[in-house]
Amino acid sequence: MTVASDPAEGGTFRSAQGVRKVPLRHPWWWVGGVVLLLLIAMFVHLLVTNENMRWSVVLEYLFDAEILGGLVTTLELTVLAMVFGLALGILLAMMRLSANPLFRSVSWLWLWFFRGVPPLVQMVFWFNLATLIPELKLGIPFGPVLRSWDTNTVISSFSAAILGLALTESAYAAEMIRAGIQAVSKGQTEAALVIGMSTSQVMRRIVLPQALRIVIPPIGNDLISMLKFTSLVSVLATPDLLYSAQMIYSRNYKTIPLLLVATIWYLVLTTLLTVAQQHFEKRLTLTRATAGPAGNTRRLRFLPSFGKA
Amino acid sequence: MNLPLLRIEQVNKSFGRNHVLRDVSLDVHAGQVQCVIGPSGSGKSTLLRCVNWLEVPDSGHVYLEGEPIGFRWKGASLHEMTSAQLAVQRRQMGMVFQGFHLFPHRRVIENVTEGPIIVNGLDRKSAREQAMDLLSKVGLAEKADAFPESLSGGQMQRVAIARSLAMRPKLMLFDEPTSALDPELVGDVLDVMKDLAYEGMTMVVVTHEMAFARDVADHVVFMDGGCLVEAGPPEQIFAAPEHERTRSFLSRVL
Ligand SMILES: Nc1ncnc2c1ncn2[C@@H]1O[C@H](COP(=O)(O)OP(=O)(O)O)[C@@H](O)[C@H]1O
Ligand SMILES: [Mg+2]
Numbered sequence: 001m002t003v004a005s006d007p008a009e010g011g012t013f014r015s016a017q018g019v020r021k022v023p024l025r026h027p028w029w030w031v032g033g034v035v036l037l038l039l040i041a042m043f044v045h046l047l048v049t050n051e052n053m054r055w056s057v058v059l060e061y062l063f064d065a066e067i068l069g070g071l072v073t074t075l076e077l078t079v080l081a082m083v084f085g086l087a088l089g090i091l092l093a094m095m096r097l098s099a100n101p102l103f104r105s106v107s108w109l110w111l112w113f114f115r116g117v118p119p120l121v122q123m124v125f126w127f128n129l130a131t132l133i134p135e136l137k138l139g140i141p142f143g144p145v146l147r148s149w150d151t152n153t154v155i156s157s158f159s160a161a162i163l164g165l166a167l168t169e170s171a172y173a174a175e176m177i178r179a180g181i182q183a184v185s186k187g188q189t190e191a192a193l194v195i196g197m198s199t200s201q202v203m204r205r206i207v208l209p210q211a212l213r214i215v216i217p218p219i220g221n222d223l224i225s226m227l228k229f230t231s232l233v234s235v236l237a238t239p240d241l242l243y244s245a246q247m248i249y250s251r252n253y254k255t256i257p258l259l260l261v262a263t264i265w266y267l268v269l270t271t272l273l274t275v276a277q278q279h280f281e282k283r284l285t286l287t288r289a290t291a292g293p294a295g296n297t298r299r300l301r302f303l304p305s306f307g308k309a
Numbered sequence: 310m311n312l313p314l315l316r317i318e319q320v321n322k323s324f325g326r327n328h329v330l331r332d333v334s335l336d337v338h339a340g341q342v343q344c345v346i347g348p349s350g351s352g353k354s355t356l357l358r359c360v361n362w363l364e365v366p367d368s369g370h371v372y373l374e375g376e377p378i379g380f381r382w383k384g385a386s387l388h389e390m391t392s393a394q395l396a397v398q399r400r401q402m403g404m405v406f407q408g409f410h411l412f413p414h415r416r417v418i419e420n421v422t423e424g425p426i427i428v429n430g431l432d433r434k435s436a437r438e439q440a441m442d443l444l445s446k447v448g449l450a451e452k453a454d455a456f457p458e459s460l461s462g463g464q465m466q467r468v469a470i471a472r473s474l475a476m477r478p479k480l481m482l483f484d485e486p487t488s489a490l491d492p493e494l495v496g497d498v499l500d501v502m503k504d505l506a507y508e509g510m511t512m513v514v515v516t517h518e519m520a521f522a523r524d525v526a527d528h529v530v531f532m533d534g535g536c537l538v539e540a541g542p543p544e545q546i547f548a549a550p551e552h553e554r555t556r557s558f559l560s561r562v563l
Contacts (some may be wrong), residue, residue: 190363191410191469195424195476196400199392205427209414 057257061248062264070244071265077158077230077240081165082223088166089173094203096178107174114171120232123164127236129155157236165229169222176218180211213284220277224270231266241265312375314339314511315480320359320369322352329355330366331535337480337513337528342506344522344543345515347532348558353515356532357482360513361402362395373401373480400428403473407485409465411457417468418444418453424476436475443471447501463494467501474505481505483514519562523547531555 047053061067095107114122130151139145155163184207192202234243242262249258313336322330329352337343345353358364360371362379371378378398380387390398412420421440425431431439444450447467457465466486473481483502487495499521506512506525516522522529522543529546531539533554539546547563550556 185410187406187408187410188412190404191406191412191472193363193396194361194399194402194404195472196396196428197424198396201427205423206412213414 052256053260054254054257057254058260058264061245061254061258061261064248064261066239066244066248067241067261067265070239070241073158073239073244074227074230074241075269077161077165077233077238078223078227080162081169081230082226084162084166085169085226086173086219088170089177090208092170092174093177093181096174097181111171111174114167117168119164119168119229120235122167123160123232123236126155126160126163127157129160157233157238161230161233161236161238164232165226168229169226172222173219176215176222177211180213180215181207183214184210216284217277217281220273220280224273224277227269227273228266311338313337313372314341314374315360315513316372316375317356317360318370318372320356320366320371322355322359322364322366329535330359332369333532333535333537334369335530335537335540337511339479339511340509341527342510342512342514342525343528343530344526345513345530345532346517346519346522346558346562347538351532352535353532354484357404357484357513357515360482361399361404363404373398396428400424400476401478402480402482403476403478404482405466405469405473405484405486407488409457409462409469409489411465411468411472413457415457416453417449417455417457417460420457420468421472421475424472428476440471440475443474444468446474446504447471448497461494462490463497466490466498470498470501470505479511481510481512483512483516485515485517487516487518517562519547519559531558533558 048055092107092110095103096111098104098107133151135148136151136154137145137148139147188206188210189202192206193199197205230240231242233240234246237243239247245258245262249255315335315337317333317335320330320333321328333352333356335343335356345356347353355364359366360378362371365379370380376398377387379390379395381390381394382388411417412423415423418437418440421443422431422433422436425436425439426433441450441453444453447470449464449467449471452460452464452468457468460468470486486502487498490498495518499518502512502514502521503525514521514526524543526543528540529543530537531546531550531552531554539550539552539555546555547559550559
């Protein structure tokens with residue numbers, strides 16, 4: 001059996017060696033690119049030349065004390081709603097995975113309700129809680145009352161906003177965290193149980209840290225959404241970033257420039273969060289194999305830390 | 310004979326309609342190495358998991374040093390244990406899984422110190438010293454600061470053994486510790502187990518390594534179809550099995 005080793009055998013062979021090569025051309029890229037550039041140019045032209053934009057006014061108010069105060073309120077709302085939402089979400093996720101059917105049902109109902117009712121409706125509802133329950137009482141169920149508060153003093157527009165945002169977040173976080181917990185293999189739980197850990201130690205030390213790592217990217221997305229959702233509180237007259245801008249333009253009628261101020265700040269915040277999120281995720285996916293020596297073993301125990309902390 | 314360290318007494322277990330363990334009884338005395346062999350699906354893993362209550366038997370009992378697992382004597386009756394009480398019992402038994410199950414978010418040394426620190430409340434420094442001793446013993450001291458991900462299967466399994474030993478168990482349960490390993494890595498793990506056996510550790514080993522069973526075990530237990538078919542010293546089981554089922558199994562694996 002012989003194999004033809006010379007490709008030229010039976011025909012003429014043209015070597016490609018040293019011949020000029022013509023790359024494939026993409027004429028539509030150029031057409032599309034030119035159209036896009038044109039549109040961008042028109043848009044920028046509009047932004048710069050439109051009188052109503054009033055960039056000088058934008059600059060004037062960008063660092064206005066009232067705006068900055070609103071910015072702080074927006075950040076406070078975001079952080080508080082997120083923290084409460086996540087804490088509740090962890091609890092709900094564990095209830096959802098519990099062997100107790102009552103826990104499971106309550107968690108299911110909670111998720112059904114708070115995923116179904118828009119946060120804005122909730123906020124208005126919580127804000128008007130006093131008309132439903134005029135007094136909040138602390139005491140023994142169906143028994144004596146130990147203390148009571150006027151609902152209106154407890155539920156400010158700020159706490160109504162937090163409630164609406166946090167409860168909605170709790171429902172979404174619960175589903176993510178449940179998926180994260182379920183993604184941690186059963187073998188992990190068993191390995192921890194057989195070294196004698198209690199069920200709560202297994203959860204705290206072995207399952208949750210691994211689950212949270214899985215859940216960090218979607219939680220990052222939720223945080224960015226939350227930042228934007230806080231602007232809903234302007235309907236409750238909570239002086240957040242948007243409402244502060246609105247208050248100013250209701251006095252001076254410089255509507256568009258002040259909306260631009262708010263827009264710029266929202267963009268700055270979401271950009272910062274996105275960059276932080278990307279940085280964080282990169283850290284998470286860094287192979288642990290490349291991690292250096294454990295010089296510093298005192299790390300954050302709850303939040304993820306791979307390799308060098 | 311004196312009280313066995315571990316006694317399994319007429320244990321039955323079903324998964325749905327699948328009757329996986331049928332009236333299995335077994336005594337393991339302190340210092341003994343018992344190897345459990347048998348075809349896959351015969352209930353070997355389930356038997357081990359019933360010992361440390363990862364599976365709860367439908368009927369029958371397991372005793373460690375005469376104390377029933379999962380129950381507490383109160384007067385004349387047995388009360389089911391809380392999970393915290395069960396955790397205390399489990400500390401006395403180590404278990405090594407086929408799939409290692411190291412904690413991926415902890416370094417090798419932290420895998421080993423986790424139990425002593427969190428469960429036993431040992432201080433960090435003594436826990437690390439003890440862990441380093443154990444890691445040297447399984448030949449992995451230099452991997453202490455690595456993450457499990459970077460280890461080979463054989464290394465992971467040796468870390469898993471060290472992690473179990475760190476709790477100073479009275480009894481070690483091994484569920485096919487070398488079945489998930491590349492052939493060339495099996496030897497290292499078996500060597501560690503042999504050392505452990507010679508040091509007098511009481512061990513129940515589910516394995517397909519017949520040479521290990523023959524050389525190291527005091528007793529070999531053959532299971533098939535959820536029944537404990539035959540048990541005895543390795544010379545007897547391997548050379549002169551009484552039951553046809555044992556014979557046909559051995560002819561297939563030897
Ligand atoms: N958690 C479980 N749920 C349902 N069936 C199971 C479970 N664990 C084991 N089984 C079944 O029990 C039988 C015995 O399994 P196992 O104890 O793992 O056998 P072995 O370890 O001897 O291979 C098998 O038929 C298996 O499918
Ligand atoms: Mg098995």
